[in-house]
Amino acid sequence: MPIRLWRRRRTDDEPMRHDAWLREARILDLRCRREARAPFTGRYASAFRGGGLLFEESRPYVPGDDVRRMDWNAMARTGQPFVKHYREERNRTLEIVLDASASMAFRPGAKNPAHVAAHVAVLLAAAAGRVGDRVGIVTCDETARRAVRPLRGIAHRGHIVETLAQAAARASGCAGVDDALAVLQREVVTGAIVVVISDFRSPAVTHADLIEAPRRLASLAARNELVCVVIEDPRVISLPDVGRIRISDPERPGAQRLVDSGDPAFRNRYAAESHARRRELGRVLRRAGSDVVFVRTDRDPLGALARFFERRAARSAVTPP
Numbered sequence: 001m002p003i004r005l006w007r008r009r010r011t012d013d014e015p016m017r018h019d020a021w022l023r024e025a026r027i028l029d030l031r032c033r034r035e036a037r038a039p040f041t042g043r044y045a046s047a048f049r050g051g052g053l054l055f056e057e058s059r060p061y062v063p064g065d066d067v068r069r070m071d072w073n074a075m076a077r078t079g080q081p082f083v084k085h086y087r088e089e090r091n092r093t094l095e096i097v098l099d100a101s102a103s104m105a106f107r108p109g110a111k112n113p114a115h116v117a118a119h120v121a122v123l124l125a126a127a128a129g130r131v132g133d134r135v136g137i138v139t140c141d142e143t144a145r146r147a148v149r150p151l152r153g154i155a156h157r158g159h160i161v162e163t164l165a166q167a168a169a170r171a172s173g174c175a176g177v178d179d180a181l182a183v184l185q186r187e188v189v190t191g192a193i194v195v196v197i198s199d200f201r202s203p204a205v206t207h208a209d210l211i212e213a214p215r216r217l218a219s220l221a222a223r224n225e226l227v228c229v230v231i232e233d234p235r236v237i238s239l240p241d242v243g244r245i246r247i248s249d250p251e252r253p254g255a256q257r258l259v260d261s262g263d264p265a266f267r268n269r270y271a272a273e274s275h276a277r278r279r280e281l282g283r284v285l286r287r288a289g290s291d292v293v294f295v296r297t298d299r300d301p302l303g304a305l306a307r308f309f310e311r312r313a314a315r316s317a318v319t320p321p
Contacts, residue, residue: 024169025161025165028119029122032119032123032126035126036126036127036130040306043310045090045131048312057084058071058083060081060083061080065083090132092133093150093189094124094125094133094134094135094150094192094193095138095184095224096138096197097177097181097195097197098117098118098164098168098197099197099200100117100141101174104117104168104199104231106233111298112233112297113199113297114167114168117197118165118168120197120295121137123305125157125160129157134152135150135151135160136149137163141173142173146187147167148163177198177200178216181216181217188223194224194225194226194227195226195227197231199236200228214284217289222289226291227293228290229293230281232294232297234298236274237271238270239266239267239271241262242262243260244258244259244260244261245259245261247259278294282294293305
């Protein structure tokens with residue numbers, strides 16, 4: 001259950017102010033444009049290869065070239081060694097599922113789970129846009145819905161950033177990831193890259209006896225490349241020592257409990273259960289056929305994503321014909 005400590009009370013119109021989330025969108029866009037430079041984009045392209053290989057040219061062999069790419073016909077004609085050079089054909093769609101439910105707004109400020117999730121989403125969208133992939137967005141807050149249709153282009157990129165920033169600024173409601181997956185099941189064609197960004201606090205995902213969400217994940221993973229990015233707040237993983245506090249589930253109003261965080265035994269039990277939940281969540285998601293990336297709100301997501309891309313590229317590397 002997410003912890004809700006004391007936080008500044010918002011006025012009724014504050015979450016909906018247009019200038020606030022639009023300013024956040026500009027900051028997020030500028031930051032991610034700087035971060036999603038060639039090395040990061042290259043790692044993304046290596047981790048999620050294009051839909052095919054296009055023959056580009058034959059060129060003279062140089063030491064270090066892969067001998068499996070030798071162009072024997074050109075060599076027979078010229079008497080000199082040639083190698084075939086292929087260009088990756090990018091014709092892919094990146095579908096991002098952003099959880100913007102109430103539990104993602106747990107911590108006030110720009111480092112709450114919803115804002116970190118939006119940062120991750122914009123980084124992925126920026127890398128995908130640089131290599132020519134289409135990008136679409138599905139959000140879940142009060143309801144799960146298709147927020148942005150998958151397209152390409154500079155104007156589309158701006159629309160994506162604004163949509164993600166707005167969703168993060170207005171995180172609320174209790175629509176689960178499972179509802180968003182149902183939307184994708186109706187729309188996504190085979191061969192897409194599906195990235196689900198959430199704290200995965202829905203009971204349908206975390207409890208083994210409620211298997212509908214893992215079933216939908218497995219169905220998507222069977223036809224697409226699936227990645228689940230788990231957003232973790234360290235104050236939810238490890239309970240701070242702040243005395244007696246009231247904890248509540250923001251997605252279930254009225255479900256509250258008074259606990260003594262000053263009790264070391266209670267904090268140890270809480271930490272043990274949090275780590276057990278983390279292991280179980282990773283096991284359930286991987287069993288469904290998904291790659292899993294854990295991103296903490298107190299760390300820059302750029303490093304976690306770059307390391308994941310490197311591991312995935314090394315694991316799934318294939319040799320062109």
